[in-house]
Amino acid sequence: MIEIFKKNKKKKVDDNFDFDFELEKIQKNLFSFIFSTLRSKSNALDVLQETNLVICKKKKEFNPEIGELKTWAFRIARFQIMAFLTKSKRNKLSFNSEVLEDMMDESEIICKQNLDLQSKALSLCYKALPEQMAIIAKLWYKEERTMKEISNQISATTAVKLSYENIS
Numbered sequence: 001m002i003e004i005f006k007k008n009k010k011k012k013v014d015d016n017f018d019f020d021f022e023l024e025k026i027q028k029n030l031f032s033f034i035f036s037t038l039r040s041k042s043n044a045l046d047v048l049q050e051t052n053l054v055i056c057k058k059k060k061e062f063n064p065e066i067g068e069l070k071t072w073a074f075r076i077a078r079f080q081i082m083a084f085l086t087k088s089k090r091n092k093l094s095f096n097s098e099v100l101e102d103m104m105d106e107s108e109i110i111c112k113q114n115l116d117l118q119s120k121a122l123s124l125c126y127k128a129l130p131e132q133m134a135i136i137a138k139l140w141y142k143e144e145r146t147m148k149e150i151s152n153q154i155s156a157t158t159a160v161k162l163s164y165e166n167i168s
Contacts, residue, residue: 017064023055026070029111030077036107037081037100043088051080074108 030051035044054076062072081104082097126134132154139145139153 019059019062019064019069022069023052023073026073027052029070029115030073032114033074033104033107033111034077034081036111037104038084043084047077047080047084050084051077054080070112074111078104078108 027048031044031048034047034051035041038044038047051073055073058076062069082100085100126138129137135154136150139150140147145153
């Protein structure tokens with residue numbers, strides 16, 4: 001699914017917001033949210049795929065000046081979960097919509113809290129590294145750059161490889 005976003009990297013909703021890049025960044029959070037409700041990896045992956053299709057179709061409707069992409073995407077995921085559960089009456093256990101809404105509210109809050117905690121922990125890790133290593137780590141892990149791109153950016157191929165070996 002991530003390949004869809006990488007093909008269209010150049011398209012932007014506006015000059016400062018890279019929709020595809022931002023959507024790619026929240027894929028793990030979307031999956032966690034969906035999985036926490038459905039409790040089945042294969043079903044969660046199916047719903048995630050449907051959610052991403054809807055998000056891509058409605059891309060032009062999103063305005064980054066009005067709201068956060070993550071909140072908008074989670075709302076779409078909610079509707080996709082409800083549609084999935086409505087379609088699959090195979091389960092013996094079914095929840096009424098109020099219970100399901102409460103479960104999804106709680107899952108969404110927990111997913112967002114976990115993301116905030118992970119971001120804070122990662123920031124602390126970056127701060128603990130020497131400056132050059134922190135730059136390399138951010139380029140490698142956060143921006144998902146290749147070693148070649150990193151070495152071109154900081155113009156030290158050998159130093160990059162050595163630093164990468166030290167931090168991985």
